[in-house]
Amino acid sequence: MELIVRMFQYPFIQRAAIVGVLVSLCAALLGVCLVLKRYSMIGDGLSHVSFGALSIAMALGIAPLYLSIPIVIIAAFFLLRIQENGTMKSDSAIAVVSSSSLAIGITVTALTSGINTDVSSYMFGSILVMTDEDVVLSVLLSVIVLILYVVCYQKIFAVTFDENFARASGVRTRLYNLLISILTAVTIVLGMRMMGAMLISSLIIFPALISMRLQKSFRGVVICSAIVSVVTFLVGLTASFLFSTPTGASVVIVNLIVLLLVSLIQHLRQNA
Numbered sequence: 645m646e647l648i649v650r651m652f653q654y655p656f657i658q659r660a661a662i663v664g665v666l667v668s669l670c671a672a673l674l675g676v677c678l679v680l681k682r683y684s685m686i687g688d689g690l691s692h693v694s695f696g697a698l699s700i701a702m703a704l705g706i707a708p709l710y711l712s713i714p715i716v717i718i719a720a721f722f723l724l725r726i727q728e729n730g731t732m733k734s735d736s737a738i739a740v741v742s743s744s745s746l747a748i749g750i751t752v753t754a755l756t757s758g759i760n761t762d763v764s765s766y767m768f769g770s771i772l773v774m775t776d777e778d779v780v781l782s783v784l785l786s787v788i789v790l791i792l793y794v795v796c797y798q799k800i801f802a803v804t805f806d807e808n809f810a811r812a813s814g815v816r817t818r819l820y821n822l823l824i825s826i827l828t829a830v831t832i833v834l835g836m837r838m839m840g841a842m843l844i845s846s847l848i849i850f851p852a853l854i855s856m857r858l859q860k861s862f863r864g865v866v867i868c869s870a871i872v873s874v875v876t877f878l879v880g881l882t883a884s885f886l887f888s889t890p891t892g893a894s895v896v897i898v899n900l901i902v903l904l905l906v907s908l909i910q911h912l913r914q915n916a
Contacts, residue, residue, distance in 0.1 A: 651885045659774045660891065664838055664877050666786035668847060670831040672873035673793050675848035676855070676866050677804045677824055684852075686723060686825070687845035689738035689745075690832045693719040695841035696749035703756040709781055712833050719745075720825035746841075774837055782834045789827045796823060801862055839892040847873065850899035857906045876902060 651657050671687075678684050697712035704711075719741060726737040774782075793800065802810035803820045811817045828848075835844045855868035880895030887894075 647886060648882060651882065656774065657881070657885065659776070659779045660838060660881060661878070663774060663779055663782045663786070663834070664881060665874050666783060666790075667831060667835040667838075668851075668873040668877040669870050670786055670789045670793075670827070671835060671847040672851040672869040673790070673866060674824065674828050674831060675852040675873075676862070676869050677800060678828065678848060679852040679856070680804050684849050685738050685845070686720070686828060687832055687848040689723065689742040690716050690720055690829055691836055691841045691844040692742040692749070693745040694833050694836050696745035696752075698836075699749035699752045703752050707777075709778065709833065713785075713830060716829040716833050717826050720829040721822065724821055724825045778837065782837075785830055785834060789830055792823065792827060796820065800824065805862065839895065840890075843892040843896050846896045846899060847877075850896070850903055851876070854899070854903050854906050857910050872902065 652661065675684070675687075678686060694712045694716050697715040698708045701708040701711040723737055723741060799810075799815055799820045800823075802813070802815050803817050803824070807817050807821075831848075832844055835847055839847055851869040851873035852865070854872050855865045859865045859868045876898045877895050880898040881891060883889065883898065884891040884894040
């Protein structure tokens with residue numbers, strides 16, 4: 645307990661905890677929608693786009709967040725348009741965008757700074773890269789994401805469960821699908837600083853999968869997912885500090901353990 649108290653006396657841990665909790669909330673809320681709509685891998689694709697954008701920003705000497713956020717939002721828009729037009733299956737489109745962006749990012753990095761500590765932190769996550777400016781921007785954008793989600797909750801619920809019925813009822817489904825994509829894009833970019841491009845999609849997928857095994861209603865799943873996401877992040881952050889392991893990997897392992905435990909308990913109950 646003394647170690648945990650001492651841990652939160654460090655400014656970089658405080659910054660990581662503040663941003664991590666907010667990003668975890670955003671990822672959990674959006675993750676439920678993405679998993680139910682079978683868009684869960686969009687997080688993986690957009691994280692690779694973000695890595696490519698971050699690599700270009702670093703090569704040009706531009707603040708990474710200011711360049712990567714608009715680029716990832718544009719990528720999310722085009723992925724949505726491709727899926728709607730049926731020109732390419734969504735999983736194929738995500739695979740093309742994901743691999744291409746990662747290749748561009750690695751190539752740009754190799755031709756400029758090389759694979760150094762800064763680049764590795766973006767690929768695998770590091771709580772040490774968060775600056776005060778990053779925290780302010782991340783908190784502001786996370787709050788905006790949460791507010792928009794709460795305000796548009798009913799429409800997001802309708803689009804998530806039955807898009808055709810929602811469209812027939814007069815809901816502007818294209819607009820709300822675009823809103824979900826944009827909010828996801830912003831969340832991916834913000835979370836990549838700590839989780840890394842390779843692991844950020846897990847912050848979206850795991851809490852939703854865990855909650856769907858514990859709750860039946862949409863609201864119950866959303867609330868449970870938010871709680872699970874925040875708790876597992878804080879446990880992962882603490883484990884990362886205590887055992888000197890990467891933050892992103894620690895959070896993913898904690899989520900995996902919780903998912904396995906919940907699945908085991910559910911299996912035992914069904915066979916009891």
